[in-house]
Amino acid sequence: MMNIRRRRPPDSPTPTPNANPNSNANPTTEPLPTAPAIRAEHLTVVRGSRTVLRDLGFTVPRGRITGLLGPSGCGKSTLMRSIVGTQAKVVGTLEVLGLPAGDAFLRSRVGYVTQAPSVYVDLTVRQNLDYFAAILDPGRAAADRRRENVTRAIADVDLTSHADAVAGTLSGGQRSRVSLAVALLGTPELLVLDEPTVGLDPVLRRDLWRLFHTIAADRGATLLVSSHVMDEAERCHHLLLMREGEILADDTPDALRTRTGAETVEEAFLRLVDDAAAKKTAGHAAKEPVR
Numbered sequence: 001m002m003n004i005r006r007r008r009p010p011d012s013p014t015p016t017p018n019a020n021p022n023s024n025a026n027p028t029t030e031p032l033p034t035a036p037a038i039r040a041e042h043l044t045v046v047r048g049s050r051t052v053l054r055d056l057g058f059t060v061p062r063g064r065i066t067g068l069l070g071p072s073g074c075g076k077s078t079l080m081r082s083i084v085g086t087q088a089k090v091v092g093t094l095e096v097l098g099l100p101a102g103d104a105f106l107r108s109r110v111g112y113v114t115q116a117p118s119v120y121v122d123l124t125v126r127q128n129l130d131y132f133a134a135i136l137d138p139g140r141a142a143a144d145r146r147r148e149n150v151t152r153a154i155a156d157v158d159l160t161s162h163a164d165a166v167a168g169t170l171s172g173g174q175r176s177r178v179s180l181a182v183a184l185l186g187t188p189e190l191l192v193l194d195e196p197t198v199g200l201d202p203v204l205r206r207d208l209w210r211l212f213h214t215i216a217a218d219r220g221a222t223l224l225v226s227s228h229v230m231d232e233a234e235r236c237h238h239l240l241l242m243r244e245g246e247i248l249a250d251d252t253p254d255a256l257r258t259r260t261g262a263e264t265v266e267e268a269f270l271r272l273v274d275d276a277a278a279k280k281t282a283g284h285a286a287k288e289p290v291r
């Protein structure tokens, strides 16, 4: 069972945009807390010779869990990389926590867990976290705080009993949780998790989803969680359904089911896919020259 302490994060040492001595930002122009965590307009991404994301427009609400769902290859990872600022050739508007995606001030406010766990296999779980904690919060004066944060993050992902195990000896699911613990270290406002439950057994999947809900409820954090498993959609507050580089729906699971008259989100998704295909066919037919 995942364990997360029910407490608010301490005041963060994270620099805010106005902490920048070179910034001309006016405090009154700070985004309101009700502003979306992520806002995209006309977002297009080209990879190689392919347009992988095409003219996307969507919002991700703050303090909620948004599921980014769609089949393999539809562009979920590309969108997540764009949001965290690691994707090249991003065109259009993409705002994250009120700042342009990739802005240096977002570095410690956004946590990102890639599909492949990024851990040092020759270090123990605790040594992995100590290393990243030292980068996030350096200096001798912060040693006690770092130790506390590392212990808390390890407990959050239920790896306390494996804290001294070498990461290379852990299972794939356990390594994924080490990556998640690293992302939780800085108590980020936005967590971007790329297929975090892939390959996990049903009990661990359920526990991870409980952890996500606790993080959103207790910390007020925003989570963007991708999956190609449609039953995970039912666990989200909000959904972005993707297919072939386009957003088919940006809505709550309830609203989606009601709007499409479907029983499940999976069925709603299939109806939206059929509708989109029918519209495309109608569009092509309209363009055919009349003979």
Ligand SMILES: Nc1ncnc2c1ncn2[C@@H]1O[C@H](COP(=O)(O)OP(=O)(O)OP(=O)(O)O)[C@@H](O)[C@H]1O
Pocket (backbone or CB within 6 Å): 047, 048, 049, 050, 052, 070, 071, 072, 073, 074, 075, 076, 077, 078, 079, 228
């Ligand atoms: N370097 C690249 N050059 C060209 N096309 C690429 C490149 N990387 C990925 N793509 C293409 O971009 C599309 C989207 O890939 P992406 O990894 O974002 O999809 P995904 O939805 O995350 O898939 P999965 O669930 O399998 O991880 C895919 O069709 C893929 O073939």
